[in-house]
Amino acid sequence: MPSDDLPTWQGAQLRPARKGEPERAGAQLFKPLRQTxxxxxQTLKGQLALERxxxxxxxxxxxxxxxxxxxxxTAIWHNDKTGQxxxxxxxxxxx
Numbered sequence: 700m701p702s703d704d705l706p707t708w709q710g711a712q713l714r715p716a717r718k719g720e721p722e723r724a725g726a727q728l729f730k731p732l733r734q735t736x737x738x739x740x741q742t743l744k745g746q747l748a749l750e751r752x753x754x755x756x757x758x759x760x761x762x763x764x765x766x767x768x769x770x771x772x773t774a775i776w777h778n779d780k781t782g783q784x785x786x787x788x789x790x791x792x793x794x
Contacts, residue, residue, distance in 0.1 A: 742771070 716723045743764075754760040778786045 743768070 714723070715729055716726060754763050775786050
């Protein structure tokens, strides 16, 4: 959405209420959404070692990150199809 379309856009921005404000509509969505985002960040940083990517260019970083996300997605899919109890574990593939 280009920034010049913002004045005509009919959506509402969601944000947490400030001190002294009544609770805003959609406030119950923030905590689960934040927990989901934090979980994804921890997975990417921990299991995929994204902080140690060793790429030399921005394009190299993008490629390495996408390869690791694809590897995790494949592992989750495989674990799901084979009935593994822990879907997001990469331990079986770590050698």
